[in-house]
Amino acid sequence: MSEQRERFVGLVGAGVSNSAACREVGINRRTGTRWRYGRSIPGAGGELLHYPPVLTSPAAVISARYLSEDERVLIADLHQGGLSSRAIAEQVRRSPSTVSRELARNSGSDGRYGAGLAQRLATARRRRARARRLEVDQVLRAFVQQCLDRRWSPEQISHALSVQFPDDPTRQLAPESLYQALYASKPVLQRTLRVRRWRRRRRPHRCADARRVGRLATPMVMIDQRPAAVADRVQVGHWEGDLIMGPGNRSAIGTLVERSTRALMLLHLPHGRTAAAVRDALVEVFTALPGGLRRSLTWDQGKELSAHADLTRTLGLPVYFCEPHSPWQRGSNENMNGLLRDYFPKGTDLARHSAADLSHVAAELNDRPRKTLAWASPTDLIAPHLAPERPPIASPPKTVVLQR
Helix, strand or coil: CHHHHHHHHHHHHCCCCHHHHHHHHCCCHHHHHHHHHCEEEECCCCCEEEECCCCCCCCCCCCCCCCCHHHHHHHHHHHHCCCCHHHHHHHHCCCHHHHHHHHHHCECCCCCECHHHHHHHHHHHCCCCCCCHHHHCHHHHHHHHHHHHCCCCHHHHHHHHHHHCCCCHHHCCCHHHHHHHHCCCCCCCCCCCCCCCCCCCCCCCCCCCCCCCCCCCCCCCEHHHCCHHHHHCCCCCEEEEEEEECHHHCCEEEEEEECCCCCEEEEECCCCCCHHHHHHHHHHHHHCCCHHHCCEEEECCCHHHCCHHHHHHHHCCCEEECCCCCHHHHHHHHHHHHHHCCCCCCCCCHHHCCHHHHHHHHHHHHCCCEHHHCCECHHHHHHHHHCCCCCCCCCCCCCCCCCC
16 A cells, blocks of 8 residues: 555645545545554553554754844855845844854854754754653653553643642742653653553644434433532532443443542443343442432433433432533543543453452542642542431430439
């Protein structure tokens, strides 16, 4: 397919979009995306194997604010003709100070100015990329790598650095610095499968394809009828739920996210994602929670929750449904599903994970600090609500002393 690749490269280089170039060449859009960005696949030993893109990076363009080689040739000719720096500047259309500085910096030891020598001296003095702080500071690199191994995001690591080293600004990095260190041509951080959603190069986000859903036979209560207290995220006990699917939709894991604390619970579905299996898993999970944490559940219109009336009768838990193709109405749950793909990548069989595995993943995610929670963790916020409800202790009856 070398001819198709060359044609694809030419179209993309001319400014044609990826989809349009794929249609023009006659290839699948995913093939064009791999050609454009490369791809990474897990190897036998657990490391990532990288296939480079067919598109080469464009040559670095020197800013027009610097003198070009053609301008230096003109300066050399005019200087040998005896013109002053101000007169040369008028011909080159540069500042007189720029010309005088050029003649002083890039002249030879004999005082003569030559265009070739001046170009070589300017190129040698051009600023080089300095070493990253992660390269020279082993303590900083070890701390960042430890956070990456725990699948923390660069933004979470940036905040953790400000807490870990409050009096050392040299060890505080912005999230963009961490992203650049991860996606550098020679990264200083280890590229392992434990690094969350690592790609060969940075790519723009795109909207996920909307999933076709069917209407449930049982009447649904839509999300616009949900109480205002749910949308305010002030009251604890309102949950958003969904399923993440394995290959061919043959395996699934249920996800529940509490809207106020962002706490996560995972449903173990070893026998499939039927309505009865999902209903039984939800009943088991919610029965173990105190009554104050069972206020409502918001789900999409997937058929796996067609037994939602049983949940309401058994648990007294009202269930609300989102509009079709509206995942943003369960934003917290959708965000969590994306984080879970670090642990359960797409294309892998989800049925091989045990209930203990799911509990471990949920605990690790609940221990992460969250920016939206003022850098508190869901575990810390939901812990007070998990305490068993105790009836108030009755005070002992007062003893009446009769005086004679």
